[in-house]
Amino acid sequence: MRKVTAFLVVTMFFCTLTVAALAEERQFSRSYLWDSNAVVMQDMTKYKKNPPYTIGFSNASISNSWRVFMDREVRAEAEKHKDLIKTLYVTDAQDKPDKQIGDTEDLVAKGCDLIILSAATMAALDPIATRIHKQGIPIVCLDRRVKSDNFTSFVTASNFTQGRMMMLWLCQMLKGKGNIVMLPGMAGAGPAEERIIGAKEILSQFPDVKVLDMQYTSWSPSEGKRIMAAMIQSFGNKIEGVWCDSGLQGSGAIEALQEAGLKVPITGEDLNAYLTRVQKYEFPAMSIGFPVKMGAEAVRTSLKVLQGIPVPFIVNVTRKVLTTVDTADVKSDQPWDTMAHPEWPGDWWIDNTLPQNWLPK
Amino acid sequence: MEAYTAWTGSRRFAFKSTFEKYGIYIFLIILFIFASFVSPAFLQPQNLKDVLHQAAALGIVAIGQTFVILGGRGGLDLSVASVMATVAVIIAKNTGGQNELLLPVALVCVLFGLLVGLANGLLVTKRKVPPFMATLGMMIIIEGFRFIYTKGAPKGDFPPILRFLGRGDLGPIPVSVLSLAALTAIAVIILRKTLFGRQLYAVGGNIHTAYLSGYNADVILTITYMASGLTAVIAGMYLAGWIGIADNWVGKGYELDSIAAVVMGGTSFEGGQGGVLGTIAGVLIIMMIYNLILLLHLPIQVQYIVKGAVIILAASFYVRRSST
Numbered sequence: 001m002r003k004v005t006a007f008l009v010v011t012m013f014f015c016t017l018t019v020a021a022l023a024e025e026r027q028f029s030r031s032y033l034w035d036s037n038a039v040v041m042q043d044m045t046k047y048k049k050n051p052p053y054t055i056g057f058s059n060a061s062i063s064n065s066w067r068v069f070m071d072r073e074v075r076a077e078a079e080k081h082k083d084l085i086k087t088l089y090v091t092d093a094q095d096k097p098d099k100q101i102g103d104t105e106d107l108v109a110k111g112c113d114l115i116i117l118s119a120a121t122m123a124a125l126d127p128i129a130t131r132i133h134k135q136g137i138p139i140v141c142l143d144r145r146v147k148s149d150n151f152t153s154f155v156t157a158s159n160f161t162q163g164r165m166m167m168l169w170l171c172q173m174l175k176g177k178g179n180i181v182m183l184p185g186m187a188g189a190g191p192a193e194e195r196i197i198g199a200k201e202i203l204s205q206f207p208d209v210k211v212l213d214m215q216y217t218s219w220s221p222s223e224g225k226r227i228m229a230a231m232i233q234s235f236g237n238k239i240e241g242v243w244c245d246s247g248l249q250g251s252g253a254i255e256a257l258q259e260a261g262l263k264v265p266i267t268g269e270d271l272n273a274y275l276t277r278v279q280k281y282e283f284p285a286m287s288i289g290f291p292v293k294m295g296a297e298a299v300r301t302s303l304k305v306l307q308g309i310p311v312p313f314i315v316n317v318t319r320k321v322l323t324t325v326d327t328a329d330v331k332s333d334q335p336w337d338t339m340a341h342p343e344w345p346g347d348w349w350i351d352n353t354l355p356q357n358w359l360p361k
Numbered sequence: 362m363e364a365y366t367a368w369t370g371s372r373r374f375a376f377k378s379t380f381e382k383y384g385i386y387i388f389l390i391i392l393f394i395f396a397s398f399v400s401p402a403f404l405q406p407q408n409l410k411d412v413l414h415q416a417a418a419l420g421i422v423a424i425g426q427t428f429v430i431l432g433g434r435g436g437l438d439l440s441v442a443s444v445m446a447t448v449a450v451i452i453a454k455n456t457g458g459q460n461e462l463l464l465p466v467a468l469v470c471v472l473f474g475l476l477v478g479l480a481n482g483l484l485v486t487k488r489k490v491p492p493f494m495a496t497l498g499m500m501i502i503i504e505g506f507r508f509i510y511t512k513g514a515p516k517g518d519f520p521p522i523l524r525f526l527g528r529g530d531l532g533p534i535p536v537s538v539l540s541l542a543a544l545t546a547i548a549v550i551i552l553r554k555t556l557f558g559r560q561l562y563a564v565g566g567n568i569h570t571a572y573l574s575g576y577n578a579d580v581i582l583t584i585t586y587m588a589s590g591l592t593a594v595i596a597g598m599y600l601a602g603w604i605g606i607a608d609n610w611v612g613k614g615y616e617l618d619s620i621a622a623v624v625m626g627g628t629s630f631e632g633g634q635g636g637v638l639g640t641i642a643g644v645l646i647i648m649m650i651y652n653l654i655l656l657l658h659l660p661i662q663v664q665y666i667v668k669g670a671v672i673i674l675a676a677s678f679y680v681r682r683s684s685t
Contacts, residue, residue, distance in 0.1 A: 064609070068513030187662060215661045222604045222611070226415055230655035233408035234400075251606055259528070260407070273606050345453075345516030346606045360512035 041310035047138045047152070048308030049113055052086035055302055056107030060120040060144065061095040064219065064248070065271075065347040066292060068360060070143060073295030074116065076358040084303055097124030104128050108137060114302050117151070118142045122190055126150070138305045142298040144190055152305055155298040155315040157290050159191045163198025163245065165321065165330060166267040169286040170241045171206040172327035173265040178240035181231050182214035183224060183249050191290070192216070195245040212238060217249035221273070224249030228256035240264055247271030247287065251346070254283060270320065273346030275339055278324065286330065287322040287339075289351040296353050320351050384678065385627055385642045392649055400656040408652070410535060414528065416648040417537035418445075418600040418612070420641055423619040423626075424548045425592030427640045428585040429492070430623050431552075433565035433632015436582065437620055438589040439496040440481060443503040444474055445597030445612030450507060450515040452598065453607030458518030470594050477503065478590025482583030500616070507609065515607035527602020537599050541641075544595070548637040561585065565632025621668065622647055625675040646671065 055078065062068045071090070078088040089107055093100030097120040105128065107115055115132060117139055119125040123146075129139055130150040138152040145154045170180060182199065185192035196214075203209060212235050217223040224244065231239065241264050242257065244250035250268030257264065258281045268274040270289040278285040294317045304311050322339055323332040339350050348359075396403040403409075422441050429436045448470045455469075456462040477499060484495035519527075529536045552558035563571040564578045571578055593612075600611055625643035628635025647668060654664045 062508070062513050065514040071513075213658045215655065220610065220613070221606045221608055222600070225604060226411075226651070227655060227661070229411045230408070230652055233402045233405055233411065234656045234658070252604060255605060345514065346518070347514045347516065347608065360514040360516070 039312050041312055042153070044138075044152075044305045044310055045308045046136075047114075047305050049306050051084045051306075053084060053113045053303075053306050054087045054089070054111060055085055055114050055116065055299075056089045056091070056104075056110065056112035057116040058091050058093070058100055058104045058107055058118070060093050060100060060118050062092055063095055065360075066290075066349055069292035069349045069352055069354070070118070070295040072354055072358050072360070073292055073352065074142075074299055076354055077296035077299035081299070081303060085299075093120050095120055097121050100125060101128045104132070108132055108135075112137070114138045114140065114306055116140045116142050116298050116302060117146070119144045119146050122147045138302075140298050140302050140305065143294060149313075153301050153311045153313060153315055155294050155301055155317065157294060157317050157319050158198075159194035159290070160198035160201075162288050162290060163195035163200075164202050165288045166195075166243055166245065166286060167199035167202040169323060169327050169330040170243055170265055170267060171202060171209050172329060173284060173325065174209060174241055176206050177208040179210050179212050179235070179238050180241040180243055181212050181228075181235070181239055182243045183217050183227060183253055184214065184245045185217065185219040185249070187216040192219075192245060199243060199245075217244075217252075219246050219248040221248055221252035224252030225256045226252075228253035229260075232256060232260045232262060237262070242266040244268050246290075247274030250274045251277055254278065254281060254285075257283070265325075270322070270339060270350045271346070272341055272344050272348045272350055275322075275336065275350065276342045276346070279337060279340045280342070284325050285323070285336075287320075289319045289349075291317055291319050291351045292349045293317060293351065293353040385625060385639050385646075385675070389642045389646055389649075392646060396649055396653045396656075400653060402656050403653065406533075408656075410530075410533075412645075412648050412652050413538045414535045414603060415651075416644050417535065417541045418596040418603065419615060419618055419622065419648065420541045420644040421544055421592050421599060422589075422596035422612075422615055423622045423640045423644050424544055424637055425585075425589030426619040427548070427623050427626070427628055427635065427637050428561070428588045430620070430628050430630060431561055431565045431632055431635060432582045432585045433568065433630075434485075434492070434582070435630065436485070436492045436585065436632065437496065437630075438478075438481065438586060438593075439493065439616045440477060440499040440503060441589060441593040441596075441619060442612040442614065442616040443500040443507070444477055444590060444593035445600060445615060446608070446610055447473070447503055447507045447510075448594050448597035449601035449611040450511050450517075450607050450609065452523065452601060453515055453517030453519055454511075456517065456520050456523075458520055460520045460522045463520045463522055467598065470598070471591060474590035474594035475587050476590070477593075478587035479583065481590070482586035485586065486579035486582050511609060513609070515609055517607055519601055519605055519607070523598060523602040524605055525602070527599050527605070537603070540595075540599065544592070545637055545641055552636055557581070557584070562633050565634070567633070618647055621672045624672060627675075643675075 057074050059071055062071050078085050091103035093103050100120045126146040126148050129146040133139055133150040141151050141154040184196050215227050217227055242253055244253055244267055247269035251273040254266055254277045265284040267286045270287055297317050301311050301315055320333045322336050324336050426438055429438045451470055452466055455466045481496050481499055484490040485492050526536050560576045560581050564581050568578050622643035623640045626639030650667050651664050
């Protein structure tokens, strides 16, 4: 009997330890924690329905790995809630706003209870979103919103914050004085322009930090490398820092810098190629993610809407800040090498919540 | 008086024909001098090396494109960029960064490029599908297969040898540039010294005459598309080696840039006129324009305007030449 009791106690002890280890500590978004206003929750009782639900996901495209990961986050999260979600319809507009308008209309025609919309452009998708919203079908915008406020909730991570944090780290690394170059993403694309606005807000407070040049890179590693190489020839050692709004061009730019022997501070995102090259070439660097896991969050928010549970108008997902060198205001959430994985594909986005079977293989 | 007219006339004629023949090279030299004048950074050895590095992949793919366009009948190959990107992801995934696996995987890629070219060639010659439509369709099909293959996020790594080919140097000269020079020399020999070259010019010049001469135009044109597929594979490997990241869009835009380089280089869309050396000059012009715009700190979007203007200028110049 004593042996059995001892066995049970030991078993329970290890079970408790395992459960504690598996339970992830819940994280909260900084922008939420530092927001000086109370979050106004919106009443969703008018959308309350009995499960199972049919949800439509109108995706702008899966034309790059970020969008592929985000798309998978949506599907994987829907699979986790099979008891509540009967069908998830997914469309791919191939970056064409006109196709996405047709796709979204089709989803409504299929009788979707809710539409998740990642808009190809803010303006073009606005009329269809407005019409659906007025029909009483809830719309949850994901990653990119529409121009008007005619939607139910917007799941995102602030691009302004991203631009600010990156520039703040760079300016503080330079101790408020120096020359930098800016390599933003795609001219005219909402996220790229918003990140530039955020960065320039910070720049205006550092009058001795000069922007030598700013060139768009189309979020392409090869453009990042090509443009950085030309800038190195043009400015040489005058370049003291590089602001990249993404890890895509960042991974190309860092190679051009390394080949030229110019080890200057650089910014980027949680793209594995960028993280591993920073580690390999030992650059002073910073990364703030625009997390792909916002796809999963959009599904969770959608379920709350359909269950009549209040949700905020803007849902900010948590994001990780990494630095190889901390500054006064920008500190690393965890060591760089815990996020950089040389054995994984360069095109993977590290801050994801995808189960093993959903990772692209 | 008559003698004077004859003398000036022949001089004018000589000048005109020289200018027509060597116009692209003269323009290249003028652009080079202009670039050196307006931007001191342009002449720095490292900058020239960067330009040549970047020109290598475009030059290689443009060689194949020249063959296709030389064949006439509105020939062009829009599928080259798709082939380049697919080759990059195949190599990254299947070599996993190991040198010893590069050769077998590269051979598979070569086979893939030749098959794409064969399909393009058969569609154009046997099914009489316009080249624009045939190669556009092929481009989209390959893209679709690539996304299925990579599931949108390519994985793997490139072997060190490939990285050396893409960005390494032999002495002061980039390896990729030496490769481009070797491929250019081979292409020039094929076009000028072989029966196939003569037949290609004949088919491009006048397909009916070529047919009457006993040339099998369909076979010749199909070979040009296969050559284009092959050079796209080689260019894809070099570009992947240069960037070092398996990206789904390696070579994006190279289909139009390669066509632009061929047209700038004096190869006529009607076929049968032009050659590879002009194309290489066209490639250098495009890359110099890209580089100069960055060195002058102009917005990068300006490169599209300048490049477009240069293409229109070149095309109108050659149209005028062929109509006079």
